Amino acid sequence: MKITKDLYQGSLALLTDFYQLTMAYAYWKAGKGEEEAVFNLFFRKHPFQGGFTVAAGLEYVVDYCRNFHFEKKDIEYLAGMKAPDGSPQFEKGFLDYLENLRFSCDIDAVEEGTVVFPNAPILRVKGPLIQCQLLETPLLNILNFQTLIATKAARITLAAKGEPVLEFGLRRAQGIDGALAASRAAYIGGCTSTSNVMAGKLFGIPVSGTHAHSWIMSFESELEAFEAYADAFPDQCVFLVDTYDTLQGIKNAIKVGEILRSKGKEMVGIRIDSGDLAYFSNQAREMLDGAGFPNAKIVASNDLDEYIIASLKSQEASINVWGVGTKLVTAFDQPALGAVYKLSAIRTEEGEWQPKIKVSQQTLKINIPGIHNVRRYYSQGKAVADMIFLEDQEVNPRGTVIIDPLDPTRRKRIMPAFYQGEDLLKPIFKDGKVIYSCPPIEKIRQRTKDQLGSFDKTHKRLVNPHIYPVGLEENLHHLRMDLVLKAKKFEDENE
Template sequence: MALSEIYSTSLSLLTDLYQLTMAYGYWKQGMAEREAVFHLYFRKHPFGGGYTVAAGLEHAVEYLQALKFSDNDLAYLSNLKGSQGQPLFEQEFIDYLGQMEFSCDVDAVPEGTVVFPSEPLVRVRGPLLQAQLVETPLLTIINFETLIATKAARIKEAAKGDTVIEFGMRRAQGIDGALSAARAAYIGGADATSNLLAGQLYDIPVRGTHAHSWVQAFETEEDAFEAYGEAFPKDSVFLVDTYNTLEGVKRAISVAQKLQPKGFVFGGIRLDSGDLTYLSQQARQLLDEAGFHDTSIVASNDLDEHLITHLKQEGAKINVWGVGTKMITAYDQPALGGVYKLAAIKDGEWEYKIKLSEQLAKTSNPGILQVRRYYNQERYLADMIYNELEPLPNTPQIVDPLDVTRRKTVEEGAKHKELLVPVFQKGQSIYTLPDLPSIKAHTKTEISRLHESIRRYMNPHSYPAGLEGNLHQFKLDMILKLKGKSDK
């Protein structure tokens, strides 16, 4: 379901005030419609990982499609006051906004694609005022969904083929923190969600067990299991740790045995506390002894990729992982630091722009950038960020942004493709949004094409991704020139 079907309010004010003050300034200077190029990118993989899974484009597209100031929005802006009580904006500017139609070109990396630092995930080219205005919502949407998709991919990797269920709604950061994260987690690797509304809106498979309160509501644990088993003869997962976990497992088994003649299928048990390794091993033994070899052991309780790996190494007998807080909030790094930077502006000719930083690697890249990915039959080899406005050398070099003396030339015969695809042309959406299962499948393929040393979630190898040599040199020259000018 599209954003515009979920929200009844216009989302056109979903941006920072300063986007509107700058818009007003550009408009007053007659610069509002000067053509400009911005790139949205991040500088560092989240979670200390070796790759990032792009997500959020669908919501970004829907936001842009609906971008149109409503009368209500305009009235709000008209009423904004400055510090001395004066109107912040002239009425003529408000009228301009009211007539504004989004008319930018947008190119973006499809959801589920693996991406690397400095690579534009979204490129916006069009009137300066508009391209600036959309900065904040694009960042909010892409930063968050990319973060969660990446977290989920790491957790799914750690689970090594086991089922992973997203259980985090109760700890999510607000309603959309739960909804769009459930979608992003599904893209990244979660197999299902407990969030019914996400199931309904995005057609994600939903899964669940029962709570402790279910057991507490009955006189005995046996009564509780039996009642649940009768309600769901084919789909019962009994939560066994309300009182004493291993006693709970035994009671679950005896209830399953009692209900079996009526066609009951013993789906699983869930462990939610205690020593998950020991308890799962004991539970597996009890289940196996009773002949319930196919009964799953589901675990939950503050799981993330690190704990799952640790439990597996210890020999835990868990085959379904219910992951909550740590996935839905990306607990160990709850924000991706994506930025949105001006890279070129046209005043007759294109002028390139960079934002200086104390660190070379953090200085933004000038141009109208595209990313070329080189690959062979088995895997992705290297990515090269280049300026579409400049001719490419016959044998381009890729300069490592963290060590500019490391330069790579891609092996002969490597194929390549461009990562940014057209999404809007002059404000018209020309991109067919893939359905969610396709995006999920794309993610899986993408990750499978990375060498396992890059997929390692701690201390991974670094995938070769950098600037095309001429672009790198041009940027260096620009920095030196700007520093000289600025220090005068």
């Protein structure tokens, strides 16, 4: 499947920040454009004050990179840009360079549906500086958003404790692809279906939906509206009961349920979209059971999120199916993930990789230098720790220590002999060629489930979760400390 090709015509090479192009130009002018660099994409904090994050968006990334090129009209647009003095912004030689540019990077990334943690790379790009820079913005755009939504969906489906969660956020989503990509990520995170028919078609996601208040209002009475709906969909009736009066609506649904039954059909259930969902769902359950419809489902919707679902559960509301929209597809309580993309190494003219550090007044913002992978250790099927390590250094098989990048007093001893290790960054592109086959979305969704299953439930608590250990392998920790201190000394010399 070619997602962006299906969605967007032609090239998306200009879907980047202008400063990537000005930097690319300046690199080109300085003769540095083909210098090789390594950039890591990672986030610094779990969203929603949670204890885990679910990676998503890689298939979009693969598609984006595979189709990466500047088209004639992109070049024409850039050729028309002017510097303040009226001269062309970019020299022709540079535009020719862009027109002939072919994607040639290596990309390693965690697979979609992988549970990931702060500071550990979820994607790594190795390649010519100019290409690495141009890719920064689109890769962040794609992975930031889809990872955010997959995580939100996982939290919501965890709160629903295995009951179906229907996503219907299209009308409040942030733009057209804000909706499509959200539906995809929500499914990966655990939702059961989407209302977005185009997402269903593009991504092969189950779609679902019944009717709206306007259906009811377009008839002379609610009863008449339910009957007409039952005529069209005798096997799929979920009656929306709150257009005029919820309790009366439930009675009308039961009436039509009885008519259906007299024809050998069963209504599926009812939906409540307003009012006190705990109260009305329990009333509905009682009325439906009393009328001989114990199997009729009760669907609830109305600004639901993981917290309200958990609260309704704790109140023993009689809800079987959860409809979520706005709060999920916009990640309402934290609508951006804030992942970043940082240079971590440059290859010198002599061919040596030189690790790079960015010091900051905020310790949180000091990057991790070098070329890393992330190894997850399992003990009896349960994830116990993630170790960020330098890819070109052997990890001591007799044991090592991982050190929290923000607090060097937090350490954990790793005895590889007792654990199973799995390296999370998998090769996706090699020299610009895809060497990874994106799995079908059902498999990705299953991976999310399996991955979440491998973590202790205390890490998945919605509020105040238990922190999962992630640390730098000793050698990497020392490299980083040395470089930070060197950089600080370097500054002193300048003062």
